[in-house]
Amino acid sequence: xxxxxxxxxxxxxxxxxxxxxxxxxxxxxxxxxxxxxxxxxxxxxxxxxxxxxxxxxxxxxxxxxxxxxxxxxxxxxxxxxxxxxxxxxxxxxxxxxxxxxxxxxxxxxxxxxxxxxxxxxxxxxxxxxxxxxxxxxxxxxxxxxxxxxxxxxxxxxxxxxxxxxxxxxx
Ligand code: CU
Numbered sequence: 001x002x003x004x005x006x007x008x009x010x011x012x013x014x015x016x017x018x019x020x021x022x023x024x025x026x027x028x029x030x031x032x033x034x035x036x037x038x039x040x041x042x043x044x045x046x047x048x049x050x051x052x053x054x055x056x057x058x059x060x061x062x063x064x065x066x067x068x069x070x071x072x073x074x075x076x077x078x079x080x081x082x083x084x085x086x087x088x089x090x091x092x093x094x095x096x097x098x099x100x101x102x103x104x105x106x107x108x109x110x111x112x113x114x115x116x117x118x119x120x121x122x123x124x125x126x127x128x129x130x131x132x133x134x135x136x137x138x139x140x141x142x143x144x145x146x147x148x149x150x151x152x153x154x155x156x157x158x159x160x161x162x163x164x165x166x167x168x169x170x
Pocket of ligand 1: 090097121
């Protein structure tokens with residue numbers, strides 16, 4: 001059950017906690033004033049920066065992306081992929097992972113899935129994703145139609161923002 005790797009623990013011990021905290025605050029706060037007027041508006045969702053780090057385990061992989069919303073609030077309810085028997089949604093708070101049933105996508109805001117923070121956990125892998133290939137993944141929402149993205153598989157050590165390279169030891 002515990003799929004936290006040594007690498008991840010080291011990451012969390014470093015600058016990633018601060019980053020995750022900053023992302024969480026940004027995600028929670030920037031829509032509070034706009035909520036009332038935007039509740040009825042149609043969500044306009046866009047996925048960007050999606051990637052899967054090549055997993056070090058055979059049966060599990062993590063997935064990251066940013067959801068940008070230019071309309072009313074929505075909710076990410078699940079994710080599916082051909083290569084995974086199931087995908088669970090996880091948040092990370094204070095270094096501890098927690099499974100979530102859904103994630104709110106704020107109106108005129110964004111929801112971030114990033115290393116050390118929220119992540120998708122692809123479980124019961126039917127095959128192990130290899131660096132350089134693409135994995136098809138579909139995100140499901142409370143209001144919006146499902147969005148299917150071709151997610152590139154990156155190196156196990158890939159970081160979209162190079163805020164800390166000290167854990168690049170292998
Ligand atoms: Cu997790």
